[in-house]
Amino acid sequence: MIKGIIFDYGGTIDSRGVHWSWVIWDGYQAAGVDISLEQFREAYVMAERELAKVRHILPNDNFHDLLVKKMDIEFGYLAEQGILEAEYAMGKAKEVAQYCYERTRQCIEEARPVLEALSQKYPMMLVSNFYGNVDSVLRDFDVRRYFKGIIESAVVGIRKPNPTLFRLGVDALEMPAEEVMVIGDSLTKDILPAESIGCKTLWLKARGWTDKEDDTIRPDIIDALADVLKQL
Numbered sequence: 001m002i003k004g005i006i007f008d009y010g011g012t013i014d015s016r017g018v019h020w021s022w023v024i025w026d027g028y029q030a031a032g033v034d035i036s037l038e039q040f041r042e043a044y045v046m047a048e049r050e051l052a053k054v055r056h057i058l059p060n061d062n063f064h065d066l067l068v069k070k071m072d073i074e075f076g077y078l079a080e081q082g083i084l085e086a087e088y089a090m091g092k093a094k095e096v097a098q099y100c101y102e103r104t105r106q107c108i109e110e111a112r113p114v115l116e117a118l119s120q121k122y123p124m125m126l127v128s129n130f131y132g133n134v135d136s137v138l139r140d141f142d143v144r145r146y147f148k149g150i151i152e153s154a155v156v157g158i159r160k161p162n163p164t165l166f167r168l169g170v171d172a173l174e175m176p177a178e179e180v181m182v183i184g185d186s187l188t189k190d191i192l193p194a195e196s197i198g199c200k201t202l203w204l205k206a207r208g209w210t211d212k213e214d215d216t217i218r219p220d221i222i223d224a225l226a227d228v229l230k231q232l
Contacts, residue, residue, distance in 0.1 A: 002200060002232055004173040005118060006166060008184035009128040013111045013143070014063075014104045016224070017185045017206030023103060024074075027096035039083055047073040057131035062140035063104060066133065067097040108141045114225050118232070119146040127169040127182075129153040129160050129189065148172065160186075163193040170199065183228060187213050191220070202231060 007013060015023050021044050028040060047070055051057060056069050075093035079086040118124060126147045128134050132154035138144035151168045153159040158168075170177045177198035184190025184203065191201045205221045208214050222228065 001179060002181045003122065003179040004170075004175050004181070005122045005124045005232075006127050006169045006173070006180055006182045006194070006199070007115075007124060007147070008182075008186070008190045009126055009130065009134060009138075011185035012183060012190075012204050013115070013225070014107050015185075016107055016110070017204035019185070019207060019209045021209060022207050023100055024071075024096065026103075027099040028092075030099050031092050031095040033084070033092050033096070035078065035083055039078065039081075043074040043077045046077050051131060055132075057133050059133050060136050061131075061133045063137045064097065064101045064140075066131065066137070067100050068094065071097040071100075105141070108143060111225050112143065114228060115143055115146040117229060121232075123148045123173055125149055125151060125169040125172050127151045127160075127165050129165075160189040161193045163196045166194045166199060167197050170197065181232065183225075187216055187218075191218075202228060 011017065011019055021041065024044065025037065025040055028035070050073050051070065056073070057066055061069070071093035072090070075084065075089040078084045079089040124147050126134070126138070128150070130152050132152065134152050135144065135150055138147070149172050151165055151172065153165065156165070156168065158165050166182060170180050173180060180199045182190060182194035182199045182201050184194070185206070186208065187203060191203045194201050201220050203218060203221050204225060205223070222231065
């Protein structure tokens with residue numbers, strides 16, 4: 001019997017289970033940025049490492065603020081490498097940030113009825129690898145009210161796939177792990193760590209970072225967030 005729910009955020013609530021690298025890549029394509037997928041992935045990884053090392057993202061930054069800073073780093077790297085001309089790159093950075101923000105808003109609106117329905121039946125926690133501003137992001141999208149609390153990697157100093165992040169979420173729900181359902185988009189960062197501490201799981205599977213994960217088949221896979229309502 002499930003009595004509480006833990007949600008992942010990025011990739012789960014805000015992009016229909018699609019890894020965020022693909023969302024941003026779609027933004028590059030929509031903006032007509034002529035680079036290879038390999039060049040993009042290098043810029044994406046570099047930006048993630050930079051954001052992990054340096055506090056570019058501030059606690060009060062909403063998601064649009066975050067995207068602008070992240071795209072500035074990615075396109076700045078592409079300009080530094082001579083792949084794109086600097087002035088062109090900075091203009092496209094703003095365009096891609098706006099594309100990603102609007103797409104996220106669409107995904108959030110799709111997710112809202114599910115979050116609303118679940119929050120009326122279950123206490124819910126959010127457990128996320130994020131930059132220290134996920135509370136501001138949720139409030140900007142008006143979905144913070146659905147969650148009892150947040151366990152965020154940048155705040156607690158632990159990142160998934162460390163299962164301790166999920167243990168903190170379970171402890172905050174004040175119930176046994178066996179009574180908690182974890183919903184996430186990543187097999188390695190959400191589903192397997194949650195399973196390791198005894199939680200039930202639903203894997204929102206669309207397109208991941210690796211082919212290996214995309215090729216994995218499990219009985220707990222769902223195709224859309226609305227499918228959670230059919231499972232509980």
